[in-house]
Amino acid sequence: MNDADLSEFKVVGTRILTKHASAILMDPEYGLDAVKARAAGTGVLLAYEKTGYDASVKGRLPDLLPEWSVRRLVAAEADAIKILLYYNPGDDEKVNTIKHAFIERIGAECAANDVAFFLEPIYYDDEVSDELELAKRKPENVTRYMEEFSKPQYGVDVLKVEVPVNVQFVEGMRCFSGSAAYTRDEAMGFFRSAAAATNKPFIYLSAGVTDEVFRETLELAAEAGTSFSGVLCGRATWQDGIPVYGKEGVGALEAWLEDRGVANITALNEVLAKGAKPWWNAYGGMENIEIV
Secondary structure, rough: OOOHHHHHHHHHHHHHHHHHHOOEOOOOOOOHHHOOOOOOOEEEEEEOOOOOOOOOOOOOOOEOOOOOOHHHHHOOOOOOOEEEEEEEEEEEEHHHHHHHHHHHHHHHHHHHHHOOOEEEEEEEOOOOOHHHHHHHHHHHHHHHHHHHHHHHHHHHOEEEEEOOOHHEEEEOOOOOOOOOEOOOHHHHHHHHHHHHHHOOOOOEEEEOHHHHHHHHHHHHHHHHOOOOOEEEEOHHHOOOOOHHHHHHHHHHHHHHHHHHHHHHHHHHHHHHHHHHHHHHHHHHHHOOOOOO
């Protein structure tokens, strides 16, 4: 895809799918035309971080899009600012000090511009390549980062987090890989422990799994009684539309989105209606929310 193709794909997907969503996450590099194509009443989250990281420097240090600021993103119709942060709670203290200060600055910038701050920490460990071992380490590390970034100095309003297990390694799941890191009961316990580590509203990201796997994951979270307040789900909804667009063009993409894309997001909304909890529950109920 070239730049024009990326923009067109985003515009079409936004126009069709936001009829069934409360908000959309978009990048300011290729997504501003799509923002204008959203359904009425749809909220807008704009990404502020530069994609990827400098692999020549240890620690996957974050950086911002140099031509943007929170003020400029708000002027581009952002209702919330999103930052992705690669984070390992057990990483070198100097690395994590840099990351903590980075998030503190963004939190302060969002507060100064009176805009919500969504933080997306992603657990990584560059010393471990084995997927089963990473799956075993994931619950503790997701729980620790949820606790860390709930601290008031960061100014985070909503945590956009991974589920605390790799569901391919949960015994009894339909997507079970055959190698077990946890039983189903253990996995539900990890969901509860991670949720208990934060006093912030939190939502789950899909991490690029299929829509079927993501729905099964959310069903497990709901069965565990987890207090998640929704999802931010991209590829799981529309990724299969990419080859359709590449081979058959925009008309075929529109038809696919109206059929399969809408079916995916509708099925996801049905799971959320049963399992997700209102975000204001994190503050003890709507009656404890003061709008200023």
